[in-house]
Amino acid sequence: MSYSKEDLRDLYDGVLPWHKTFEIISKPKDDDRFDKYVAFLQERVSYSNKILMPLGDHLNVVAKDGERIVKCDCGYEFGDWRQNWKLNALVLSRDDTAKLQEIYPGLKCPNPDLCEVREFYCPNCGSLLKVEAVPVGYPIIFDALPDIDSFYREWLGRPLPDEKKLEDMTYAVTKNWGK
Numbered sequence: 001m002s003y004s005k006e007d008l009r010d011l012y013d014g015v016l017p018w019h020k021t022f023e024i025i026s027k028p029k030d031d032d033r034f035d036k037y038v039a040f041l042q043e044r045v046s047y048s049n050k051i052l053m054p055l056g057d058h059l060n061v062v063a064k065d066g067e068r069i070v071k072c073d074c075g076y077e078f079g080d081w082r083q084n085w086k087l088n089a090l091v092l093s094r095d096d097t098a099k100l101q102e103i104y105p106g107l108k109c110p111n112p113d114l115c116e117v118r119e120f121y122c123p124n125c126g127s128l129l130k131v132e133a134v135p136v137g138y139p140i141i142f143d144a145l146p147d148i149d150s151f152y153r154e155w156l157g158r159p160l161p162d163e164k165k166l167e168d169m170t171y172a173v174t175k176n177w178g179k
């Protein structure tokens, strides 16, 4: 079974009719799903760098000059995919009652002594990229460090030519801040 790129695009956008959505999500994934998904994402972005791995709304890991970097749809570059991109984002921390009330009015409002809500924005286009609700002072969450080489080698059967060591390089960024 193979679905059209248009069907997958509508599925991604949440506009595919439910009967079709149900059909797609209740069956095993078609073999070329990843390639079709990346193909329509590639059509939407403002840059020509090859998308290696979608990372979430507006964000992809792309190949650029032998490196793999996290890039926003608008073209803004967050750096190596092994570093938490959030460290290079604009952050709105909702850490007091007034700021939390804007999102959780009335009795739903969490206690700012216990909880903060962080919103991460692209510094270039202003898109909201991620929200995390955490205990006060909790380290910024590194959502995902995908093993891109294993995925291409073992799942897609076409290894990337420039395999990289998989390691969390986030602390190199914060170490630099300390200098």
Ligand SMILES: [Zn+2]
Pocket (backbone or CB within 6 Å): 072, 073, 074, 075, 076, 122, 123, 124, 125, 126, 127
């Ligand atoms: Zn952007």
